[in-house]
Amino acid sequence: MASLSITPAQIRAGRGLLKWTQAVLAARAAVSVVTLNMIESDQVAPRTRTLAAIQAALEREGVRFIGDAAEGYGVLLRPAPDAAVRTG
Template identity: 35%
Template sequence: MSILKVSVRQIKAARALLGWAQDDLAARSGLSAPTIKRLEAADGELGGRAETREAVLSALREGGIEFIPENGGGIGVRLAKRQRRSK
């Protein structure tokens, strides 16, 4: 699976939507808090190793975030619709 290219601003916006601090993202992604702080200190595209980027994106997706690619309206993030459980 190809890794979606996302910006640091999208990561910060995703955390804000979820109400997560950098420490929360670190814990949920299995990365260290200093790693998250270092990644978010830059601007532009999310840097780091492919495994690190995937850990960050996976944690945010599991939290309910959907990343929106450039589609003419600009990149972004949103809370994904939750699937209803059938009874």
């Protein structure tokens, strides 16, 4: 897992790429839906371990967080290893 500090918008975007509801991400990250909702709507500064759990849950499914304050932030979705085209 990268040490990048992810933004609420990146969490929403990553969840959207996976077509996950807040309930699904909350369960996968072992946080409450209320907590996730507050983080995504930028109503609370999340604890480091909570943010790390959310980031890890998304990254396990192929979401990658990119960017920085100077260049901007974003997300991308890598295909699952079993979906990769094999050659040879």
